[in-house]
Amino acid sequence: MSLRMIRDVLKAREVLTHCSLCGRAFARFPSDEEHIFPRWLQHHHELWNRKLNIPNFLGKRYKTVKITICQRCNGTTFGALETRLAPLLTNGDPFTSIVTVCDAELAVWLGKIFWLLIRKSHSVIDYRTRGLPKPGRIIPDELFPGTLYLGMMQRAFATGKGFESCFNNDLLIPELFCGAPFSLYRFRIDTRDNRFEAFDFMDNPATLGVAFRSDNLGIICIFDGGLHRRFRQHWYEFLAGHALHPLQFAEVAARIIYDQTVLHEDATRVTYYWNKALNAIVSQMHTPRYFNPYLEVHHDPKRQADLIARFTFNDPSWILRPDGSMVTCLHDLNGDFLRFAVTDEELAAARADPNQIVFGPMNSDWRVSEHGPSSSGSA
Template identity: 55%
Template structure:
């Protein structure tokens, strides 16, 4: 039965006939309409009539972004999860309460939004090609295929099974070598800057990454077998215990999404096994534990700048210097965290700080003089 489940996830069924979370057909469990962004979350941030601006659903109201899932998933399995999380996210200090939630709960919740958005996007025709003989989907099938890792995680939770990750060549010792199949990061958000909304959502179907900011809590999750957590978490240790400005949270999300683009091809290949004793799917990454698959030779400063520009709504030319350096709001030149200046006093201190990077002006001639000098 569970081997069939693995095969079924790898061949996603039509969302009109099968629940995209548990895989049950509508003949077994009738569909109910689920808000992809929970109503309690929309109400907290006043999103009901707001427009979704992420690429998948441009110009749609949040309250209209729904998908059919079975009644069991909606009212029981994932409903219990929502009931547990709603008080935490709607508390006076969400970061404090959400920090006490276990990582699996948060990863499942983020994964549910991420996967449902992808399935909804794949089911919809791109209006620009609606008159073509074979219209394109908003989210092409080839991109959806890259999200099946997250889909497997959702299916396991929906059917009361576990999921773990391991590496090629790991000995079969679950207590030492089986790990969480994701990389989850939590951050406190600095809410003092009233120019910014209290909610933000970013996702990247290509790299299997999702980020959500709600009040004082910011969450970033990569459905990657825990690779980022294992090999690159030290790179971002300087952020530990720091409060991020909303702009910094967006930039950091873009950096983490970009990191996934420099993975060796073998690290993006996964073999799924069923472990009857643990009642769990084991996802084996096809690279050994002793080898870091994030390759410097795959790094492309221009691609990095374009990804940062896309998410931070900046011109990539204003982010990348002529010598390949990226301008950042996250850290000083000495590698320490850069608190985001909000008040006039903080801005005055920042102006006199010699360890800060100065964003180059848009004028090419001035840019040249700046970098040549």
């Protein structure tokens, strides 16, 4: 039964005929067109007429981003999660309120928005290729199979099953080794700087990374089998307990997503198994448990600078300087967290500090780090 489910997810049926979450056919089960960004979230931030700034939906308005899903997913399975999350995320202090919600629930919820966006954009023909015999998709076919990992997780939740991750050599007794199939980080956001909106959503389908910011809560989640949490979490520990400026949050998101681009090839491949004892789909990575798949040899400062620049609306040449050093707004020269200068006093102090560079369209304060987090290991 559930092996069939795995095969069905990998088949990726058309979004127009089947529910993207549970896979049921609209011909047999009632469905509705729904907002991908929940109505309560759009209402809270008055997003309706605002335009998205994520690559596949540039210029689109939030209220127009819809997809058809079945009524059971919308009203019951995912609906129950929404009903629980909505008041917590809109009460003015979501960072505190959300402590009662476990990472797995947040990952499913954020993953649902991300997955539906992927399905929606993959279903859209890229207008630049519409004259060709085989028109391209906005999310290219080469990229799409990797995103099915997220689809598998959503399918499992929609059908009341678990979704677990394990490593290459764990298979004999997965029950002992299985873990969460994602890496999720929560941050408190410093909301003092009113030049920045209280909401942001950034995604990167190629690495299955998504970042979400709403009022004083920021969440970054990578659907990576838990690799980042296991091998890279310590790079970001200096941020613990601090409130991040929206620009700092964007830089962290870019850096975490960049991390996924240096992975060993085998770490991006999985094999799915059905495990009856766990009532779960187990995704087994092709790398062993004690092998760190984040490879220094894949590190490319230019690619890293490009990503940070895109996420923070800066120019890559400001991030990666001609002498090869990387500019960051996250830490000082000692690797300690740097509080982002917002008030006039803070800005004056930042300008007086010879180690700080104050520039950019946001008048943001970036520091030059001789060794970026990717090579120092301290950040």
